Amino acid sequence: MTAFRDALKLGAAGAAAAACIYYPQPLAARLEQAFDTTPFWGAMPMTLAFIVLTSGPLLFGRLITVARAMRIVIVTEVLLAALFAAQAFANSPGLWFALRGLQVLLLPLLIPAVITGASNLRDSDNRGRDLAFYTAGTIVGGVAGRLLAVASIALAHWQLGSLTIAALLLASVALLRRPPVVTDELAPAGTGNAPAPATPRSWMDPVTLSYPGLALAxxxxxxxxxxxPFEVGYERGGTLMLAVVYGGYAVGIVTSLGAPAITRVSRGLPRATLAAGALFTLGLAGVIHGAFAALAIGVVLMCAGMVFQQATQIVMLNAHFARSQSGTVNALFVAAVFAGGTLGSSAMVWLYGALGWTVVLIVCVLLAVIAGACMTIAARSQARAASA
Incomplete structure (x- = not known):
């Protein structure tokens, strides 16, 4: 019961972290209007977060040990809460963007530390469940952050929405006043965790194709x-459409918590990974169709496939590599995912501004197919290694 409670606490920390990341995403067009800038700069708060989250975990990876993980989580959440509270009263673009810059500098410490804690709970016998709670928490936080931003768009002082993110962070700190106990010792025999190897494994392994696959997806x-937000706009029901579409991301809670059952029904992770890739591509087809219902369902399917891949690939990577490599495994996971985020919110947004929605969608289809192939190869390689 203690391990279950600890996993929920870290799921809440994951939710707060995700809200910090994704809160500015629906504000892109609002920032463009309020600060008289371009779509590229309207998306910059997201791009900046993704750039830092791509490189930061690799730079700070050695600092994020199992022993330090919980302290890092608590300290960074307190600092982030202060920065979001200050941003609520930032009326100039320079100050608003500067505070966003300080926020994103803390995220490469917070997110890998939460994952490291969730994958090394001392009293847990089920790492897959613990990481599924973390993944589900990030979905809750991502949805909450986006919807809170959509709600704030209509306010005359739209910056006040940042106070809600500060409140989420402080709520997570309160839950962690008795922090979970984590350990880097090997799982005892007879537990539900697949034992990680005792000796470190080479990084030159097909399993690591999981990282570029996750990045591209x-x-x-x-x-x-x-x-x-640029394609739909905020007028003539656009805000409601955005709320429905972003809310569809919540389906990821089901696929993250249901990942072990889905994998069993699919008769193994390789087949489940291939099915999730097909689901993701089918959702993209709905987005290409463009009608409101097709768009909403398409985003739901894409989110379901993406979250399943995240929930299962992180467990697979932690099971494949030694526990002594856990900090690096998780830092690379965060860096890979947000390298993809950087590509999506910068180069692809630039492409959208230059060549339009149709060209962007064609490129997205190609990237989705490559991503699915990479993650399927990684899952098959890990399955062969586990059965050897």
């Missing part, structure tokens, strides 16, 4: 969700 999803 997340690039596609980020592209769709970042360009939609």
């Amino acid at each position: 997340f690039a596609v999803l980020t592209t769709i969700l970042t360009c939609l």
Whole structure:
């Protein structure tokens, strides 16, 4: 019961972290209007977060040990809460963007630390469940952050929405006043965790194709969700459409928590990974169709496929590599996902501004197919290694 409670606490920390990341995404067109800038700069708060989250975990990876993980989570959440509270009263673009810059500098410490804690709970016998709670938490936080931003768009002082993110962070800190106990010792025999190898494994392994696969898939999803405010707008029901589409991301809670059952029904992770890739591409077809219902269902399917891949690939990577490599495994996971986010919110947004929605969608289809192939190869390689 203690491990279950600890996993929920870290799921809440994951939710707060995700809200910090995704809160500015629906504000892209609002920032463009309020600060008289271009779509590229309207998306910059997201791009900046993704750039830092791509490189930061690799730079800070050695600082994020199992022993330090919980302290890092608590300290960074307190600092982030202060920065979001200050941003609520920032009326100039320079100050608003400067505070966003300080926020994103803390995220490469917070997110890998939460994952490291969730994958190394001392009293847990089910790492897959613990990481599924973390993934589900990020979905809740991502949806909450986006919807809170959509709600704030109509306010005359739209910056006040940042106070809600500060409140989420402080609520997570309160839950962690008795932090979970984590350990880097090997799982005891007879537990539900697949034992990680005792000796470190080479990084030159087909399993690591999981990283570029996750990056490309997340690039596609980020592209769709970042360009939609520009394509749809806020007028004539646009705000309601955005709320429905972003709310569809919540389906990821089901696929993250249901990932172990889905994998069993699919008779193994390789087949489940291939099916999730097909689901993701089918959702992209709905977005291409463009009608409101097709768009909403398409985003739901894309989110379901993406979250399943994240929930299962992180468990697979932690099971494949030694526990002594856990900090690096998780830092690379965060860096890979947000490298894709960087691509989606910068180069792809630039492409949208230069060549339009149709060209962006064609590129997204190509990236989605490559991503699915990479993650399927990685899952098959890990399955062969586990059965050897």
